[in-house]
Amino acid sequence: MKNERSEDPSEDPVVITPCPNGPLLVRGDVLIAPEPGAEPQKPPRRVVALCRCNMSSIAPFCDGSHKLANFRTRPPRYNIGSPREDAGEED
Template sequence: MPEDPAGGQGSGTTITPYRDGPLIVRGDFRLVDQDGAEIDPGRGTIALCRCGKSGIKPFCDGSHKRAGFSAPSAPSRPRPAAQLRQEG
């Protein structure tokens, strides 16, 4: 994976939360489970479940539509930069 000028990885990665739907991940990324084991995404663009109803987690299978999942595509309020630094 190419490194960005700030020293991080995945500078070409874009994560887009779709309104009432999944997170769409595009670009260079590495997907791992909570134990650090790599999950093969099988492609360069994936949809990750946000509703918790998918039968193929962590990937989206469209269950959010049947479940009536509702979520905005943007945060309801911005997070302070200081809070983001503390969590990172």
């Protein structure tokens, strides 16, 4: 398969981003087991959105249903564009 990535996960770690009032975005090379004990499978895209509201018709992936359900998560702890505390000296 082309575009094979490094075996060393530290070189390209998977990043999980909780989206306010929405899904978890998962970026990177992951496998997802449909249920405990099931064979892990490669998702069809490099970034996937995992359902948090439990309303999705394509769970474990998000289908946007959280908006219809008016799903609310806890307020985010940081804003887009604002550096995280560990992000160094940048303003």
